[in-house]
Amino acid sequence: MATIRDVSKLAGVSVATVSRVINKNGYVNETTKNSVLNAIKALNYKPSSIARSLAGMKTSTIALLVSDILNPFFPEISHAIESEAIKQGYSVILCNSDNNAEKEAEYIKILKEKRIDGIMIASYTIQAEQIKKLQEEGIPVVVLDREFPGHNVLTLMCKNREGASMAVQHLIDQGCKKIGHISGPLDVYAARERAIGYEEVTNKNNIYTPGLIVPGGFSIDGGYRALLELYAKYPDIDGVFAGNDLMGIGAIKALYDSNLYVPKNIKVIGFDDIDLSKTFMPELSTIKQPIYEMSKMALHYLMKQINNEDIVLTSYAYEVELLPRESTKKLEKEA
Template sequence: MATIRDVAKAAGVSVATVSRVINKNEYVNKETEQKVIVAMQELHYEPSSLARGLAGKKMNTIALMIPDISNPFFPGLARGVEDVAQQYDFNVFLCNSDDLAYKEKSYLEILRKKSIDGLIIISNNVNEEELEPLRMANIPVVLLDRPFNEQNYSVVRSNNRNGAIMAVEHLLAIGCKKIAHIAGPEKFVTARERRLGYEGIVSQYSWYTPSLIEHANFDIEGGKQAVTKLVANNTDIDGIFAGNDLMALGALKQLIKLGKNVPDDIALCGFDGISLTELTQPEITTIQQPIYEMGAAAALTLIKKLKGEITETKIQELDVKLIIRGSTEKGKKLPLAT
């Protein structure tokens, strides 16, 4: 990828002259201007819209790319990123990709041209090759929640596998004899880690069978569909670990519709710790991620990279916590829903 210095060398002028041609903020004679334009065309040089590389300026703007702004988990991350960024006088450019590869690719190209200072990305689709243009432009990247390369990029995530183990061990501790798992899509690193945590515990029991795992989308409808299949195929399950709280919300609604008492017939545990789990009847037991803290840690890591305080890749894995609520409190009488 050509740089402004390459253009200046090819045109036989200074970097400052190239900058003046692009910014059109100072006079450059027509002959020199034409040399610069030809050099840019031959080198396929694309100046950023804000010309950061030309003027040596920093825009104090970082981008945050998230897959689904409607999922209550991600605004919590975004708030952590924004609060820390503001403390260091950085603005945050928010990109909602809808978990679509073409949107993420388009955003990456736009962000490179807009000359952001750095990027925090949560993605299941982006690969290292697609981030290479940012690296070539000296734009650091931090992977949040869903890492795909832990050697070349700094990563901030929670301990997903350990959280799944905590969930299953809690269900066993309250007396569950056959525990099913609603797993997220396998393309998600977080879903795979939580499934592996579940399997690591239940595989030692004679009652375990792969039919106790049902994959679904990380949303309420996914939870509804999965629990319907699980109950139909495994009539004796008495515990369910859902791979995220939205699926747990859907599972709870469908279990009640199927005439199951939660938790006495089937106990239920989710994962994430979003506030919606406190609004149900019964309230849903969950593995609480430090959502805000994850966003804050990612922003701080990125800013330290920009300031040159961190040069190596850094992996931060934050602890999770079991929050016990009504959906696993067997034998406890709950008030009637109104």
């Protein structure tokens, strides 16, 4: 593999000149530039990012830490982050914590050693303490879909509580009288907020019952099991607000396997608007959060921190949107 010194020798100039040509900075004579360019081509020279990082004190690499790459929500984030990052000349190391705190800690250690320029966190297992440590070591951090009240971190999320309220209100509008909630892990901020939104609206309508909240771990399987549990306890349930689309899909599947149909017997609404929700049958009503937009802005703010522009480390909540689809349709005979 050719080095910058090989190039400089072949072109008959110093390494500094070669460096200037490569980075298009400083003065370089047109003729000199061409002979350097020719030497580069002749040797098939590719500058080593490793050496460049060591000398330049930046890696042009960020990390994206996710909970579970098998959950379609995260590939959507990953896709957005990566697309935007590459536009700015950054590449992304994807770290899948698999919802495992130890694996996550191991990753964080590796990332520090790799001297990545910043880290984007979309993981439910991470603790505020770990984020604080990263920041103390000078590593820019942005957090997606979480909130750490009382900590100086930039976090982006959607209006979870409001969205949940919209979802439950929609079920009520569609005629539901007894509405269950399949929640995410309640130690996760977004899941908690959504549960609160559910509580608020059911309370206001005098249909709140604590037992109607069952956790479903944000997964299809969890949603499936949660629905069965819910239905066993309350066979007269007629609406379900699932804390995310995956659990909504799991719930619909469980109903189907129990010979109950959506929306005929029970109406179901999810949250997120992952791609799959409008492909599923029946199409899943949901609360859309602007995943691409949020991710894009998250990256934007991460870059600002990396470039030492000072920004306020606070949290932003994005608007959500109700997307009524088949799974909450009011059938004619009900009307």
